[in-house]
Amino acid sequence: MKTKQKGTRAEYKLKKILEAQGYLIVRAAGSGHDTPDIFAFRNGEVLIFEVKNSKKDIYFRQEQYAALKKFYENGFKVYIAVYNNGFRFYPFTEIEKTSKAAKLKLDKFHLTWLF
Numbered sequence: 157m158k159t160k161q162k163g164t165r166a167e168y169k170l171k172k173i174l175e176a177q178g179y180l181i182v183r184a185a186g187s188g189h190d191t192p193d194i195f196a197f198r199n200g201e202v203l204i205f206e207v208k209n210s211k212k213d214i215y216f217r218q219e220q221y222a223a224l225k226k227f228y229e230n231g232f233k234v235y236i237a238v239y240n241n242g243f244r245f246y247p248f249t250e251i252e253k254t255s256k257a258a259k260l261k262l263d264k265f266h267l268t269w270l271f
Contacts, residue, residue, distance in 0.1 A: 166209040166239035167193050173243070179203070190223045192234070204234045211240050214260040216251065221258035224248055235267075236260055 171181050171194060179196040194205040204227050208214050214236065216224070225248070228234045234248035244266040251260050 163207065163209050166237075167207045169239065170194060170205060170207055170237050170243065174203075190219055192224060192227065194237075202232055204232050205237045206234075207237045207239065209239045210262070213262055214238070216258040216260070218258070221251065221253065224251075238262060238266075 167183060171183055174181055174194070174196045177198070179198045182195040182197075184191040184193055184195070192204045193207040196203040196205065204224075206220070206224055224234050228248045236246040236248070236251070238244045238246065238260075244262075246260055246264065246266050250264050250266075251258050
């Protein structure tokens with residue numbers, strides 16, 4: 157299966173999980189440049205997810221990192237949802253930013269379940 161297909165499948169899995177928890181979901185199809193993948197709304201709470209399907213550390217393009225940072229700096233809860241036989245959730249603050257790259261190390265702390 158192609159990487160893009162795996163990512164889309166993971167987005168739909170997360171969408172289903174969130175809907176079961178009572179969230180209203182907006183999925184930004186074809187995102188990845190300047191819009192996160194999923195917006196979840198419930199009782200005035202907004203959660204924002206960038207969804208990845210990976211076994212290895214994740215690198216973010218500059219524009220993708222900048223978009224996530226903008227949402228975070230505006231007070232939103234931003235998470236990286238990493239799928240690999242189940243979801244692991246990483247707060248935006250776990251992304252390491254250097255002058256050359258933005259990287260999420262998957263061996264770092266993560267939330268197994270947010271809800």
